[in-house]
Amino acid sequence: MEPHLSDAQARAATSHSLKRRYRRILRFAALALVQTWWFELFLPKFGLKKYVAASRTRRLQRLARRFRELAADLGGLVIKAGQFLSARIDVLPVEITRELEGLQDEVAPEPFESVVRQIESQLGLPLASAFQEFSTEPIAAASLGQAYRATLSAGLAADLGFENVIVKVLRPGIEEVVEVDLKAIRKVGTWLSKIRLVYRRADAPALVEEFAFTCLQEIDYRVEAQHLEHFAQDFSNDPWVSTPTVIWERSARKVLVLSDVSAIKISDVDALEAVGIDPNQVAAELARVTFQQMFVTGFFHADPHPGNIFVTPAGPDSPVPFTLTFIDFGMMGEVSEALKQDLQTLLFAVVARDARAYVQAIQKLGILLPSADTVQLERAVSALFERFAGLGVADLTKTDPREIRAFAFKFNEILRTLPFQMPENFLLLFRSISLISGVTSALNRDFNMWDAVDPFARALINGAGRRTAGAAGRQILATVTAMVGLPQRLESLISRIENGDLVTRNPELEQKLKSVSASNSRLTVVVAIAAIVIASLSMGVI
16 A cells, blocks of 8 residues: 555555455356356267367366466465365366465565554564564465564563464454455355255355354454364374464464474475385374364364474474474364264264265265165165275276276266255365365375274274264174174175176166266366365365
8 A cells, every 4th residue: 555545545445456356256256167167068068078178178277377366366265265275186186286286385475564563553562572583574474364483572481481483463454355255255155056056965155154154263363372272182192293382472363472383394295204204104193183183072173284284203202203283273163072973973884884874874964865765875885885995096096997987977877866965064074174185195195094094993982982982883893893704705795786786787888988988077177167166165065
């Protein structure tokens, strides 16, 4: 803002800028949705599938590049959408994630003078009195705030036993930016609520409101400080997890001061290997800690992108080789006791490879409505468990594409007919799982989530979560034990009988494979582009 502007002129300029921001977000969303419909749904109906397929990579790259430019320019919640998408290397095409990955860390910082004014007004102290030293260059500039290294005043440092801290400062004027972004997202949610394929699956406006509540909490650092201490208490007896310490004497609504816990960024595989840390072990512990949050403590980090997790090499007296150090607790989710029990039932069903228990679990969770005819779904899930359970990302890439297309065909038909929906309280849960999946894949494409799920579920049943595991878990564990004891041939035969594979197979399958391949390619692109448009809205539905 130019210094000669009057207060009235400054307010008018700000108002004009926010209105323009709102229009730019909606314009991008509308154009992306129209483009998706035109290329992926309309043109293929007129025999142009080959043209659509040939131009797909170029279009995805161009769309992702446009989104990155928009996000870098606008910041705010648009940046958070880009951060989410850039971590989804397990689902989204590399053409998208490669274009967006720079958004993890690169956001233009606010002028230092405005930051100083923000700190001094919040703390009621001159900067020189509050801190002995304060860097003028930010170490991170995020979408909602930025962070600086500083040294506590001598007296406070002596009381606490450390002096090096990180000072987080909300961007001046970010409240107005968040308000405008949420207004735009609400508008997109209204659009989506009128689309049959969307409103059958989710209550888009309700999801927006859940996301809005979380975002509004993120712009009050006092809430983040409380979240941090809650999380730290949950893992106080876990040597694999650490967090910063809150310095309440120097914190306020728009300023948060934490002990400096900087270490190796979790996605920096080269740096991990250089200090002798196995990335695969990091992935395994990250998966375990994630399961612990969702299935046991019920309080989970909902923004675990690579910029928010450090790997800290342990000292010589530590019982573990490293710790996972979490930062940025602005976006957190909670799981009620009832939901926790239902999620545990789902987990046990997956571990047991029990298709019927799995379908019953997703019905109870509200993902699959009670009116659904589940016989075909049980058969498909059973076949999926039998063939693909235990495979990592790298294993799947080596699987015969025709086999995957055959399974996709089965699921495509079922998903189109069964009444699935996304419960509104799953928004942050799906987001967190999606981000963690992307991080573990980045650490090691050969990492197998099943290796982490099985021992965790057994530990949960055997006592780690005995308060909520209950009889259902013990019953399914018995099922697992019985399955393990069966001879391999008998187990295979039983599975084939249950799946109906001993009867004549569908003779039309081979003829449909080519069209199914194209159909699923279009579906992938539709999901990817829709994710770019509404990532801040849906945060993990994909």
